[in-house]
Amino acid sequence: MEPIGLYIHVPFCVKKCPYCDFYSLPYREELADRYLNALLREMDFYEEQPADTLYLGGGTPVLLGEKRIKAVMDKARERFSFQGEGTIEANPGAVSLSSLTAFREAGLNRISFGLQSAVGEELTSLGRIHSAEQAAQAVAWAKRAGFSEISVDVMLGIKGQTSQSLGATLAFIGELSVPHVSAYLLKIEPGTPYAASHMERLVPSEDEAADLYLQAVEGLARQGLIQYEISNFARPGHESRHNLKYWECREYLGFGPAAHSYYRGKRFCHPRDLQGYLLDPVGDILVTDDAPGGFEETAMLALRLTKGVDFLTLCARFHKDPAPIFRAAAPLESAGLLTVREGKIALTPKGFLVSNAVIGRLVLQD
Numbered sequence: 001m002e003p004i005g006l007y008i009h010v011p012f013c014v015k016k017c018p019y020c021d022f023y024s025l026p027y028r029e030e031l032a033d034r035y036l037n038a039l040l041r042e043m044d045f046y047e048e049q050p051a052d053t054l055y056l057g058g059g060t061p062v063l064l065g066e067k068r069i070k071a072v073m074d075k076a077r078e079r080f081s082f083q084g085e086g087t088i089e090a091n092p093g094a095v096s097l098s099s100l101t102a103f104r105e106a107g108l109n110r111i112s113f114g115l116q117s118a119v120g121e122e123l124t125s126l127g128r129i130h131s132a133e134q135a136a137q138a139v140a141w142a143k144r145a146g147f148s149e150i151s152v153d154v155m156l157g158i159k160g161q162t163s164q165s166l167g168a169t170l171a172f173i174g175e176l177s178v179p180h181v182s183a184y185l186l187k188i189e190p191g192t193p194y195a196a197s198h199m200e201r202l203v204p205s206e207d208e209a210a211d212l213y214l215q216a217v218e219g220l221a222r223q224g225l226i227q228y229e230i231s232n233f234a235r236p237g238h239e240s241r242h243n244l245k246y247w248e249c250r251e252y253l254g255f256g257p258a259a260h261s262y263y264r265g266k267r268f269c270h271p272r273d274l275q276g277y278l279l280d281p282v283g284d285i286l287v288t289d290d291a292p293g294g295f296e297e298t299a300m301l302a303l304r305l306t307k308g309v310d311f312l313t314l315c316a317r318f319h320k321d322p323a324p325i326f327r328a329a330a331p332l333e334s335a336g337l338l339t340v341r342e343g344k345i346a347l348t349p350k351g352f353l354v355s356n357a358v359i360g361r362l363v364l365q366d
């Protein structure tokens, strides 16, 4: 049996960032205890099976504290014989050397910090609770605590961001000397305070944001952080094995409100509803796809990776004619949006900027 991945959504934050539409609520001690009980019940619900990646995301999972996180890790080992890559997302303003040491001792070996920017005004405009200095301190503490797999998130297209300010953030990352970076283009999500305040009028234009993205791809490559997915960069061998499961259409179980799963041939999720989850952590499940893993989905997810897709093999697996795909790829290759080599099609950084359109042209032709 292939080991699965485990995703645990922790729906608490210190304060809501105005651009964020991940499901999270203000942290409360009493809610955290009830959440932990519900989560452990849900983890007990599934039959025992091996897992080789675990990802504590959110929200701000470090707010759960050392004891609760240890309880989650113990349960993951008990129910899923968990062994492998264990990641925790962390807000640099919400950790200490002792908490990081405890997380490491609990069995987590990878940490992902939400740096977003090293420029004070940009952090303020994002409503973040940390400074660049705190982020540098948090990374130094993580290293002292024994984390060798450290990632930082960077945001591109922030209000006031310029090529020069992004250059300062990239230089700051170089100083941190971490083996993994995620760089996301800011998206104004409906229903967020950013959308309500029409932030789209104040952030860099689409063309400016595209230039910032290409600057990040090049700048990170110069630091040895090679792009392996639309938004992810790593030194060789330090890619996120958990996230690779998503793009390679491998199965994972998601726990907690708003968590998604791909398990036993179905995609399903929990509603964004902590109270409902606390009442019944195993009852309220919405099936979103009862036949996932088809040709289009497999190709669309895999094309997010810079290694690309071997369409000769994939088409043979799904009994499809590859010729129309290669015909559609030819003009896109001439435009510099992808490369075609020995049956393999891979998007370029320029192609990733318009990935939905490029991927649609390749695989949604009918």
Ligand code: SF4
Residues within 6 Å of the ligand: 012, 013, 014, 015, 016, 017, 020, 021, 022, 024, 058, 059, 060, 091, 114
């Ligand atoms: S800390 Fe992260 S999850 Fe929480 S509101 Fe901010 S961006 Fe969203």
